Amino acid sequence: MDTILTLLPDSLNFYLVLPAILGVAWGIIGGSLPGISPSITMALLLPFTYALEPSMAIVLLASTYVGAEYGGSIPAILIRTPGTNAAAASVLDGYEMNLQGKAGLALGISLYSGVIGSFVGLFFLVMLSQLLAELALAFTPPAYFALGILGLSVIVSLSDQSLVKGLIAAVLGLMIATIGTDPVSGISRFTFGVSGLLPGIQPILIMVGLFAMSELFKQASILEDLRVKTSPRIRFPEKKLRKRLILPQSIGALFGGFEGVMPGAGGTIASFMSYNEARRWSKSKDEFGKGSPEGIAAPETANNTVAGTSLIPLLSFGIPGSNSTAILLGGFLVHGLIPGPMLFARSGDVVTDLYAGLFFAAIALFFIGYAIMPVCIWLVNKPRPYLNAFILALIMSGIYSINNSLFDLSIMLVAGVIGYFMRVMKFPFLPTVLGLVLGFMIESNFRRSLLLSGDDLSIFMDDKISLMLLTFAVIFVFGSLAKRLIQVLRAGT
Amino acid sequence: MLSKDFVGGLITILLGSLYLFFAFKQRVSALADTVGPAGMPKFLGILMLSLGVILCVQSVVHSLKTNAPALVEWQGEGKRFFRAFGLLCLAIVYLxxxxxxxxxxxxxxxxxxxxLYxxxxxxxxxxxxxxxGAAILWAIFVLLLDVPMPSGILL
Structure with a gap:
């Protein structure tokens, strides 16, 4: 409650309102463009955040995430192409409503449910992050090492198709993290005499390369032309329909809340699970798949709730559970802020500003989501060559602006090529990002712990937090493996 | 045989081997701790190499089980690769x-x-x-964000 009360004065600060509004608008536009995921939309913004105050930068990125989750439903409803993965569930009934001439109402339900989901997500975020922050001051080097290992254990659940590929992707990230100056002895590693590599490779360059640049490479080889044939106006549901939507929205909020906290689960799973449960509990089950308003409300509430709750593992433990939160982590790192237990102690004001910014973003989503629709339709209808050319120019300009360095552009392009091949070979990106951002923390704290203990490995068992986190990591790994095994056995029978 | 997983495994082995080679050549300071600057890289190199081998073996076992022609996976990939490579060349031309x-x-x-491409x-x-587009980007980066963009030989 105290935390909620502290938000009030901050909410009145104009300097947080502007990034919240801009972030939501940018997020909706990015989300509405098929192929431009929320993480890419956020990655495109990352270079701009250098020039901003830390709070403004974080609010801008987090609000973009909120906007993009709603934006994804626009092409899902209008052209049967989800703008984001999480919006895939909205295609089922959204496009059917469009065919019935109810596109405006479908978009209205999506927006209305997205706003509710954003508020619910923020509520969970404020409540749970604060509780976990209590651990902040008790962290020691062994605990930080264990935290990094817990973060890496998430890979098991992130590697949907192949665990080995997920692990390879993670090791690749860890390898990139070793480039530069050794954290303990100060000796250079894998720099090959290139002075630009001495400070290490900034995660932002790899993130933009992997997510945004590789997507452009992919799109260069696909020539699609998707056009919106109608120009609907958003129509919000009336009182009777709003009452009917309460149950599916509650289901969406519940699943969004739960799945957002679980690393690796994310908005897509939450959307489909809430869609299924909404159908199960609905009085009009038969309507699902044929244009049911409930079939839009449940997944749209869920994915916007996830936009809030997925920040809980990031803020509390420094572990990004999704691509979007990995980019947000990049935003924190750009400003020298390290998410995790100490964030609340050292930069509590940034966290509070983030809460306030998300509050504004939820309000802004309602108004901007309504007003920006014609712009989104106009952009979706723009020929792809122009749009992608502009995005490439934006990436090249943005990356250069970070350090005024053409060398950074080369690194980003190399990361883009790596990302392209990872896409072709179906390797996941997120483990690479996790390895990249956790590598330094794991190695430096492991070696510091051994220095403290005189090379005695039992220090990791003697430290209570370290022991607890390592136990969680083991449970998480074996739990996920057991789940996989059960799925394989079921598929075999 | 040459499925995407198999090729991915081979690339992983190559990458792991190269990384391991340089990890073993890593200079170590007299002041270094027991693990040293080469400790983690050596571990990662061996891990990468092992994972590459596992992926290759998995891929071979899978193709023997299913008897599916691996080349189907690569259909159209060459053309797509060249289009993507063209875009990369344009980005390098810009550099x-x-x-x-x-x-x-x-x-x-x-x-x-x-x-055009x-x-x-x-x-x-x-x-x-x-x-x-160029005017918008110039306004954002140069006017608004005050980034000293390269002026080239014209100025």
Missing amino acids: VLVSILGYVLAITVLLTLVA LGAQFSGQLATIAIG
Whole structure:
């Protein structure tokens, strides 16, 4: 409650309102463009955040995430192409409503449910992050090492198709993290005499390369032309329909809340699970798949709730559970802020500003989501060559602006090529990002712990937090493996 | 046999081997701790190498089980790869041009070439978007964010 009360004065600060509004608008536009995921939309913004105050930068990125989750439903409803993965569930009934001439109402339900989901997500975020922050001051080097290992254990659940590929992707990230100056002895590693590599490779360059640049490479080889044939106006549901939507929205909020906290689960799973449960509990089950308003409300509430709750593992433990939160982590790192237990102690004001910014973003989503629709339709209808050319120019300009360095552009392009091949070979990106951002923390704290203990490995068992986190990591790994095994056995029978 | 997983495994083995080679050549300071600057890289190199071997073996076992022709997976991939490579070349051309022509001209050229490469036609619209896009980007980065973009040989 105290935390909620502290938000009030901050909410009145104009300097947080502007990034919240801009972030939501940018997020909706990015989300509405098929192929431009929320993480890419956020990655495109990352270079701009250098020039901003830390709070403004974080609010801008987090609000973009909120906007993009709603934006994804626009092409899902209008052209049967989800703008984001999480919006895939909205295609089922959204496009059917469009065919019935109810596109405006479908978009209205999506927006209305997205706003509710954003508020619910923020509520969970404020409540749970604060509780976990209590651990902040008790962290020691062994605990930080264990935290990094817990973060890496998430890979098991992130590697949907192949665990080995997920692990390879993670090791690749860890390898990139070793480039530069050794954290303990100060000796250079894998720099090959290139002075630009001495400070290490900034995660932002790899993130933009992997997510945004590789997507452009992919799109260069696909020539699609998707056009919106109608120009609907958003129509919000009336009182009777709003009452009917309460149950599916509650289901969406519940699943969004739960799945957002679980690393690796994310908005897509939450959307489909809430869609299924909404159908199960609905009085009009038969309507699902044929244009049911409930079939839009449940997944749209869920994915916007996830936009809030997925920040809980990031803020509390420094572990990004999704691509979007990995980019947000990049935003924190750009400003020298390290998410995790100490964030609340050292930069509590940034966290509070983030809460306030998300509050504004939820309000802004309602108004901007309504007003920006014609712009989104106009952009979706723009020929792809122009749009992608502009995005490439934006990436090249943005990356250069970070350090005024053409060398950074080369690194980003190399990361883009790596990302392209990872896409072709179906390797996941997120483990690479996790390895990249956790590598330094794991190695430096492991070696510091051994220095403290005189090379005695039992220090990791003697430290209570370290022991607890390592136990969680083991449970998480074996739990996920057991789940996989059960799925394989079921598929075999 | 040459499925995407198998090729991915081979690349992983190659990458792991190279990394391991340089990890073993890593200079170590007399002041270094027991693990040292090469400790983690050696571990990662061996891990990468092992994972590559596992992926290759998994892929072979899978193809023997299913008897599916691996080449189907690669259908159309070559053409797609070359189109993506073309875009990469244009980005490299920009890297070269920006130091010579300066930011404004180079970004206009980039916008024009990329749009043409991706299927746009020579038209007034193309010129408008290239010049307008460059002007917008210049306004954002140079005027608003005060980034000292390369001025090239023109200034």
